[in-house]
Amino acid sequence: MEILRGFKDVLPKDIEKWHKLERIARDTLESFGFKEIRTPVLEKTSLFARGVGEDTDIVEKEMYTFLDKSEESVTLRPEGTAGVVRAFIDNHMENLPYKKYYYIGPMFRYERPQKGRLRQFNQIGVEVFGISNPSVDAEVVYMDKVMLGKLGLNNLRIEINNIGCSRCRPGYMKKLKEYFYEHKDGLCEDCKRRLEKNPLRILDCKNKNCRLIAKNAPLITQFACAECKEHYEKAKVKLKNLNIEFIENPYLVRGLDYYTKFVFEIITDELGAQGTVSAGGRYDGLVKQLGGGDIPGIGFASGCERLIELMEFEEDKLFEYYVANLESDDYAVEIAAKLIEVTQKRVYVEYEKKSLKSMMKKADKMNASFVVIIGENEKNSNTVVLKDMKNSTQNEYKLKTFLDNEVKRWV
Ligand SMILES: [Zn+2]
Ligand SMILES: [Zn+2]
Numbered sequence: 285m286e287i288l289r290g291f292k293d294v295l296p297k298d299i300e301k302w303h304k305l306e307r308i309a310r311d312t313l314e315s316f317g318f319k320e321i322r323t324p325v326l327e328k329t330s331l332f333a334r335g336v337g338e339d340t341d342i343v344e345k346e347m348y349t350f351l352d353k354s355e356e357s358v359t360l361r362p363e364g365t366a367g368v369v370r371a372f373i374d375n376h377m378e379n380l381p382y383k384k385y386y387y388i389g390p391m392f393r394y395e396r397p398q399k400g401r402l403r404q405f406n407q408i409g410v411e412v413f414g415i416s417n418p419s420v421d422a423e424v425v426y427m428d429k430v431m432l433g434k435l436g437l438n439n440l441r442i443e444i445n446n447i448g449c450s451r452c453r454p455g456y457m458k459k460l461k462e463y464f465y466e467h468k469d470g471l472c473e474d475c476k477r478r479l480e481k482n483p484l485r486i487l488d489c490k491n492k493n494c495r496l497i498a499k500n501a502p503l504i505t506q507f508a509c510a511e512c513k514e515h516y517e518k519a520k521v522k523l524k525n526l527n528i529e530f531i532e533n534p535y536l537v538r539g540l541d542y543y544t545k546f547v548f549e550i551i552t553d554e555l556g557a558q559g560t561v562s563a564g565g566r567y568d569g570l571v572k573q574l575g576g577g578d579i580p581g582i583g584f585a586s587g588c589e590r591l592i593e594l595m596e597f598e599e600d601k602l603f604e605y606y607v608a609n610l611e612s613d614d615y616a617v618e619i620a621a622k623l624i625e626v627t628q629k630r631v632y633v634e635y636e637k638k639s640l641k642s643m644m645k646k647a648d649k650m651n652a653s654f655v656v657i658i659g660e661n662e663k664n665s666n667t668v669v670l671k672d673m674k675n676s677t678q679n680e681y682k683l684k685t686f687l688d689n690e691v692k693r694w695v
Pocket of ligand 1: 449
């Protein structure tokens with residue numbers, strides 16, 4: 285059997301990386317007062333059609349959508365925000381005293397698989413509800429940067445833009461459309477298609493010709509309403525107050541319809557074209573659009589696979605102890621249980637009956653620090669033999685002495 289194209293197993297040898305990423309992310313986000321929320325991976329298709337936007341690439345061509353057995357159209361979530369907003373509304377979370385949440389989990393998009401892009405990928409994301417104050421925009425960027433820093437990512441560039449709101453964007457879109465229609469022939473096929481429904485996306489097309497044409501396109505900054513302008517200017521001041529360096533990029537648009545006012549990306553140069561490690565922004569109309577109150581929101585998401593690619597890892601030990609169980613299963617398990625209890629370390633008990641030599645080889649492959657050798661003799665004399673794999677010393681101990689020593693070792 286083969287795995288589906290664009291899907292990937294995370295094997296035990298790599299799991300420490302995932303644990304490390306998740307641990308650092310959780311610790312950082314929780315320290316900023318964010319609480320975890322877990323929403324289903326499967327939702328009604330209409331949630332994403334309404335939440336992400338009918339005219340986005342995601343909804344148009346990248347979703348895993350199918351009819352379930354009762355003929356309801358359902359979709360594997362292509363992103364995290366719509367589900368969190370739905371949960372926020374469904375569970376009346378506007379009544380909770382805390383309104384900052386984060387999630388970690390798999391998303392699904394039917395895209396052409398390529399290096400660094402999977403059809404099932406994982407994201408760490410945050411959402412903040414009910415705060416229109418631009419200070420929170422700056423705090424979210426700050427927190428994102430802190431998290432990435434703790435993961436060992438440096439040389440990061442922060443780009444921001446004002447993307448307008450439901451009041452000023454339609455007028456801007458009209459001007460943008462007019463401009464791109466004048467230059468229609470020079471646009472790539474994708475952009476010709478985007479022209480009618482989503483001209484904003486042409487601004488960040490990677491095609492050379494499209495970029496040239498986009499260079500002279502009207503910018504949202506010229507059309508943004510007073511409220512958007514004021515919000516954006518204040519957010520910039522707050523960022524400066526937090527000593528966060530940023531670049532204003534008027535061509536920065538996000539692939540999702542729901543963003544408003546302030547958007548940002550955090551970019552690294554170490555990955556070439558796939559350089560964005562985190563992206564987000566404000567979505568002040570989304571809660572209302574999905575049936576909730578007039579509640580503003582802001583968030584970001586980071587792709588876990590990309591983060592892991594950029595993080596540095598020491599070679600991890602799989603287990604601290606390998607129990608070379610030669611013939612006394614019960615005694616071996618008893619000792620392992622005691623060892624785990626007193627040291628809290630990882631102990632692997634062998635059950636395949638092999639020679640001591642082949643067990644030693646295995647322990648070495650597992651990169652175990654110590655081998656506990658247990659055979660008939662040890663059982664009868666209530667002792668163990670401990671081999672230190674680092675300096676190859678080997679000694680026999682009474683069980684109690686052994687346990688006492690091992691407790692001290694890890695203090
Ligand atoms: Zn506006
Ligand atoms: Zn294009």
